[in-house]
Amino acid sequence: MTQNQTQTFTYNAAPARILFGAGRAAEIADELRRLECRRALILSTPAQQQLAEQIAQQLGELYGGSFTEAVMHTPVAVTEKALAYLQAQQCDSIVALGGGSTIGLGKALSLRTDLPQVVLPTTYAGSEVTAILGQTENGIKTTQRSPRILPEVVIYDVNLTLTLPPALSATSGMNALAHAVEALYAKDANPIVSLMAAEGIRALARSLPRVVAHPDDLAARSDAQYGAWLCGTCLGAVGMALHHKICHVLGGTFDLPHAPTHTVMLPHALAYNAPAAPQAMRVIADALGTDDAVRGMYALAQQLDTPLALRDIGMPGSGVARAAELVMQDAYWNPRPLEQQAIAAMLARAWAGETPAS
Incomplete structure (x- = not known):
């Protein structure tokens, strides 16, 4: 501005x-x-x-x-x-x-x-x-x-x-990141929530690797909890978009585990929306300490050793087309128009564990 x-x-x-x-x-x-x-x-x-x-x-x-x-x-x-x-x-x-x-x-x-x-x-x-x-x-x-x-x-x-295992800490933290990411390109985004979103992403990006490497690090867990609070506050303050719609469909229809589903889908949903939300992508990249939001989020998931494929968390390959169809029903607002064929292709990549692509 x-x-x-x-x-x-x-x-x-x-x-x-x-x-x-x-x-x-x-x-x-x-x-x-x-x-x-x-x-x-x-x-x-x-x-x-x-x-x-x-x-x-x-x-x-x-x-x-x-x-x-x-x-x-x-x-x-x-x-x-x-x-x-x-x-x-x-x-x-x-x-x-x-x-x-x-x-x-x-x-x-x-x-x-x-x-x-x-x-x-x-x-x-x-x-x-x-x-x-x-x-x-x-x-x-x-x-x-x-x-x-x-x-x-x-x-x-x-x-x-402290009793939350490192693997669950990682996927839970990635779930929280999704709230802040979508708050940055929400239809009703505002400067206050965007500040919280950027700080939430920054806090989780720096703390989650420490939590996974040293689960008893109280300072790292406190920092992650601080980031999660900010990200959750973003979720409560503005509307969400495609990523959350997809995760609700996958969880409700296929009974996939909640946090791992968010973890797998987040880089792919970012890739889908990146061309339509360049300013949000710059903020996300900066908060992650990288030059590309999509690659940075995918690299964080890899660093945390989280699941990277929907097939690894229980999603049947035969469900991809059905999921894409359900995403189009009562669709959330999204910065990039929803196209069923493109969403199906994105879900297919996520199912197979392929690198996210626009």
């Missing part, structure tokens, strides 16, 4: 309370009391049941029960089961402990009940700071926005991420 140009934009700040720092999980009970809650339901996946039990002991008289059956893509059937348990336990609040699976379940419950949520992320998913819910029913994943979905409190305690 030149000196004589003016700007026009809209920025909506999400009214979430953020507590950031090592050891701050100890403040859960205080936050529940501040929200005037008396009986909290703890949510987790089966793998994090032990951590959920520790939080339950910490809550004492504020503990109302635990539901430890959260799974990927927030199936409506699981939400309905959790809702019945919540009501039977007469809980008045939700404590979601984990990554996107648990956070998604908490959001789905809050959408149906309007109960306050306190979230303790253990991954870099970023959905904890958005008013967006993606849920799956009959093999189709849909999204919706509502103020009721946004958690009231998010506690970023880096100690809770």
